[in-house]
Amino acid sequence: MAKKNVIVGQSGGPTAVINSSLYGVVSESLAHAEEIGEVFGMVNGIEGFLEDRILNFREALPGEKLEYLKHTPGAYLGSCRYKLPESLEDSVYPLLFSKFEKLDIGWFFYIGGNDSMDTVSKLSRYAAQTGSPIRIIGEPKTIDNDLVHTDHTPGYGSAAKYVASTVREIVLDASVYEKKSVTIVEIMGRHAGWLTAAGALARKYKGDNPKYIYLPESDFDTENFLKDIENALEKDCCVVVCVSEGIHDAAGTFICEYDSTVGTDTFGHKMLAGCGKYLENLVRSRLGVKARSVELNVSQRCSASLISSADQQEAVSAGAFGVQAALKGETGKMVSFIRSTGEDGSCRIDCGLEDVNVICNEEKTIPAEWITGNGSDISEEFIKYALPLIQGQVHVPLGEDGLPVFVYRK
């Protein structure tokens, strides 16, 4: 049998372990030298591939340099936000497949979130329709944890660990003065509150800060919020709360929209800014107490020092599992995670495969029954769900400058 080549791309926003998924795909492909020839990377995803921007991993990251992917944030290959046309009759499809054929591609892996799974869906349907033998597999990633038909997604565990650790530190920092103060921590997540909920993991004991957790799954009422804060301030002079960037009122208006101008990104998503700042000003003016807001911002998805070792290992495994599945002939699938709980309560995660067509363009939010306190907290079920995902420290090698050593394209 003649060897075929592999190509892999990254798409959408980066996570702390999107390069661990890439490592899994590349190292597993290189290990199958009897079937796989070259391992190519698309630079800037499908968009860069259309401009013939590719690299060969044997040259780009030889030897142990490949290992460095596992602790390097960002997307090593570069990313894109490129939506393929809905109609499979569009001329971009034969163009893409002629480029695949020219490179003698047998297997294509795309690492990304919902929008990238949409790309996997369309390309695999086009391949089926035209009888192309190319196998196409989606490798999930998103800090939002909002993909359906999987227990969780690579990238979530590290982001959740970042949120939990950082909120725990912010609580200590905010508690130093004996003066009433409110700190609002704004956490990423447009429609799904998984990452904001991780703020609850920061509590050191029952009743500890953060006192409240507000998710986009519930309608946010500013008057109830102010009452919550007032109640908490009666018991404690330092109050810390976590809010999702996507909290909205009963009419569906994002809280941040009361404060700021908004635009839309290339997928038509609203671009949000500053519900934390808005609530900070509201608390200060209405309650007359010291208030501060902290937007955790991009470090949630790019902190190397707080990568969860569990998340990193799962991302590598999912990458490798996708390659094994594609070699067995699977296509149009996304690698999923299946959880099983042992009799001793231990958690085991196995990889599985799901039809990518039922995954793309759907969103998994937090179950309503996990949301407590009239929309101001999260239940113990969530804690049990999230804890196994944030475990373990990762060694990040330091260079002569005392800072983490990363790999990158120049």
Place this chain on the structure above:
Amino acid sequence: MAKKNVIVGQSGGPTAVINSSLYGVVSESLAHAEEIGEVFGMVNGIEGFLEDRILNFREALPGEKLEYLKHTPGAYLGSCRYKLPESLEDSVYPLLFSKFEKLDIGWFFYIGGNDSMDTVSKLSRYAAQTGSPIRIIGEPKTIDNDLVHTDHTPGYGSAAKYVASTVREIVLDASVYEKKSVTIVEIMGRHAGWLTAAGALARKYKGDNPKYIYLPESDFDTENFLKDIENALEKDCCVVVCVSEGIHDAAGTFICEYDSTVGTDTFGHKMLAGCGKYLENLVRSRLGVKARSVELNVSQRCSASLISSADQQEAVSAGAFGVQAALKGETGKMVSFIRSTGEDGSCRIDCGLEDVNVICNEEKTIPAEWITGNGSDISEEFIKYALPLIQGQVHVPLGEDGLPVFVYRK
């Protein structure tokens, strides 16, 4: 000789190693059992002490719990922003000293920045004036690195390591799309640019991001800034710059004041908000490119995972050195750091003592000759100065929840 007791307090904003200084003071005091009886802590500094809020370290942090101080952010004892009256005739002075006498205090250590050294200065002058035998020593801390007569201050190295590591990660995160974008990282520092300058350490090679560093030591000109950005965008599609929260124009107006409402804190310092947000909007509207701002915020001073081991060890040494000096009869002094450079270029830091009266209420800013690029960059001299201070990783023990274990008062 009858034993006397030690009391120690923390004051001003926390740093990642203000509790390491505390550890140094407490562990060294406990090691001098032949001279020192009890080791007390003031809860919430001088302000809490006036309300008789104290703790005894033997009870509060017995055994190995004391060790946990070394990686615990925040201020374990709580802090205050309390300015003693200028006139030593004020009734608060005899009140404080009667409380010291009641507790049989022989030595008082105060850990803080400029404003806390002002407290040490006043109390030691009052002691001299009244013939009190109490020895009073200042232990420096500030992420701003703005104390005079010391090579640097505990707290700066860890904050600088946080800034350098995080900016390096943000640069990777910002570089994933092949689309012109500008990212503005706003870094703490009202009047001194030491911490913002640490952004330069993030560069992986000459010409790398962050392309520019804007410090409060230079006048900031928005038109020159926009020209800098345009020039950089011609060469590179991803541009990251670091700005100090305290950048101001030639008239002395803070750039953030063009955008937001401001108040003053209890010391009369202006409270700043959002020059990063202001510049983000300016870049987007004037240059028509994608822009984002990231305010590094309080994590700069409370990240346990990015504590510099060099900084932690120095803070412990400075704490211990202060106790040794006080036992020898020194008073009205602040522990300082003296740098010596070996023939092989190696850097050695020794502790010294400086008259606290020449330190308080003064600020050390970055030397003008270190500022390059017409106020848009920092020289190699700064890199040489800062590198030894950010070295080394610290082990932070994780609990059953996978998160750092800290010590705290409840």
